[in-house]
Amino acid sequence: MAPTTTAAAAAVAEQQQHTRKALGLAAHDASGHLTPIRISRRNTGDDDVAMKVLYCGICHSDLHTIKNEWRNAVYPVVAGHEIAGVVTEVGKNVERFKAGDNVGVGCMVNTCGACESCRDGCENYCSRIVFTYNSVDWDGTVTCGGYSDMVVVSERFVVRFPAGLPLDRGAPLLCAGVTVYAPMRQHGLCGPGKHVGVVGLGGLGHVAVKFAKAFGMKVTVISTSPGKSQEAVERLGADAFVVSTNASEMKSVMGTMHGIINTASASTSMHPYFALLKPKGKMILVGLPEKPLQIPPFALVGGGKTLAGSCMGSISDTQEMIDFAAEHGVAADIELIGANEVNTAMERLAKGDVRYRFVVDIGNTLKSD
Numbered sequence: 573m574a575p576t577t578t579a580a581a582a583a584v585a586e587q588q589q590h591t592r593k594a595l596g597l598a599a600h601d602a603s604g605h606l607t608p609i610r611i612s613r614r615n616t617g618d619d620d621v622a623m624k625v626l627y628c629g630i631c632h633s634d635l636h637t638i639k640n641e642w643r644n645a646v647y648p649v650v651a652g653h654e655i656a657g658v659v660t661e662v663g664k665n666v667e668r669f670k671a672g673d674n675v676g677v678g679c680m681v682n683t684c685g686a687c688e689s690c691r692d693g694c695e696n697y698c699s700r701i702v703f704t705y706n707s708v709d710w711d712g713t714v715t716c717g718g719y720s721d722m723v724v725v726s727e728r729f730v731v732r733f734p735a736g737l738p739l740d741r742g743a744p745l746l747c748a749g750v751t752v753y754a755p756m757r758q759h760g761l762c763g764p765g766k767h768v769g770v771v772g773l774g775g776l777g778h779v780a781v782k783f784a785k786a787f788g789m790k791v792t793v794i795s796t797s798p799g800k801s802q803e804a805v806e807r808l809g810a811d812a813f814v815v816s817t818n819a820s821e822m823k824s825v826m827g828t829m830h831g832i833i834n835t836a837s838a839s840t841s842m843h844p845y846f847a848l849l850k851p852k853g854k855m856i857l858v859g860l861p862e863k864p865l866q867i868p869p870f871a872l873v874g875g876g877k878t879l880a881g882s883c884m885g886s887i888s889d890t891q892e893m894i895d896f897a898a899e900h901g902v903a904a905d906i907e908l909i910g911a912n913e914v915n916t917a918m919e920r921l922a923k924g925d926v927r928y929r930f931v932v933d934i935g936n937t938l939k940s941d
């Protein structure tokens with residue numbers, strides 16, 4: 573069909589540069605069921621890095637998106653923004669990477685470079701940000717993520733994997749890791765003498781515990797799952813664990829925390845958590861439940877508490893975080909799965925049944941028949 577506007581014509585022309593064939597896993601409707609799909613990737617541009625995907629973590633954002641819980645899905649959706657792999661080709665202007673390098677790509681693949689956020693080095697808040705998947709890129713194509721055998725990404729959005737950090741256990745750091753590390757650093761929750769709470773012991777929450785301990789802080793997990801208590805303390809290194817529905821356990825830590833990183837994927841009731849903060853304490857919200865939050869005003873106003881949101885991190889935050897992780901032995905606890913197991917993994921993630929991040933072994937298992 574002929575394009576109807578100049579912009580549409582340009583978009584189609586640009587799309588025709590996407591001649592490289594790739595294999596992906598796509599959701600086609602709000603059932604979220606994933607099936608193999610043939611997709612196109614652009615040719616490696618002068619500033620681009622082409623990468624063979626080896627591992628991709630499954631973030632709860634992928635699940636929110638494929639089930640259209642945020643009402644923004646553009647089907648078919650090829651999700652995945654915790655992408656670890658190896659460089660296969662670089663464009664002629666690329667100086668920082670070469671074929672064979674171990675690299676990662678997180679949540680964004682394009683930003684304007686000119687807005688106030690970009691100029692401040694906070695391109696994760698760019699007004700024209702293009703996310704790694706389910707986002708319209710500037711050439712008019714819809715981005716496809718790392719549930720795919722290869723990606724082509726501008727060098728600016730590629731980070732280097734430090735030696736010693738395994739690609740499979742490191743992949744989740746590219747979203748989960750930086751999403752908790754960046755606000756801890758930004759809000760000063762990153763040093764000895766501080767007590768931080770982590771709401772929700774899932775993919776984000778368990779790496780928040782590990783970073784908090786690496787920063788030398790006291791950390792308390794606030795969870796809905798009593799069954800996670802022992803491993804939170806013994807395996808992940810938390811100092812304490814309280815069940816959010818247990819009034820006496822919650823009372824025992826009331827008014828003790830300098831800050832809370834709230835990673836809950838579904839809880840909208842914030843009231844019980846504010847009571848755990850010291851006066852002037854900070855609640856950093858990173859979880860993105862489908863439904864609006866409920867916040868009684870007195871929970872926030874009394875004690876002069878702050879509620880802040882935080883989204884991902886910048887590219888420099890991501891490189892800093894991953895270098896820090898390698899130096900301090902921080903990596904995700906993962907369940908490595910094959911491409912044929914993603915639908916079961918999504919069902920289990922929806923029920924909170926994962927320890928603590930599914931990672932798809934794309935390199936060994938995503939193959940065409």
Ligand SMILES: NC(=O)C1=CN([C@@H]2O[C@H](COP(=O)(O)OP(=O)(O)OC[C@H]3O[C@@H](n4cnc5c(N)ncnc54)[C@H](OP(=O)(O)O)[C@@H]3O)[C@@H](O)[C@H]2O)C=CC1
Binds near residue numbers: 777795800835836840
């Ligand atoms: N701001 C950002 O930039 C980013 C935001 N996100 C968002 O963060 C959230 C967490 O992601 P992720 O860690 O991958 O998800 P997970 O599913 O791995 O973990 C979420 C955890 O939330 C807790 N939880 C679930 N339901 C409830 C409930 N009804 N009440 C209280 N707690 C609940 C559970 O922990 P427990 O069993 O301990 O209670 C669960 O393990 C998602 O909404 C995701 O979209 C993700 C990445 C980046």
Ligand SMILES: O=C/C=C/c1ccc(O)c(O)c1
Binds near residue numbers: 633679884
């Ligand atoms: O407002 C934008 C939110 C973006 C976002 C949220 C969660 C996540 O995992 C992302 O990669 C992006």
Ligand SMILES: [Zn+2]
Binds near residue numbers: 631633679
């Ligand atoms: Zn994510």
Ligand SMILES: [Zn+2]
Binds near residue numbers: 687
């Ligand atoms: Zn910008």
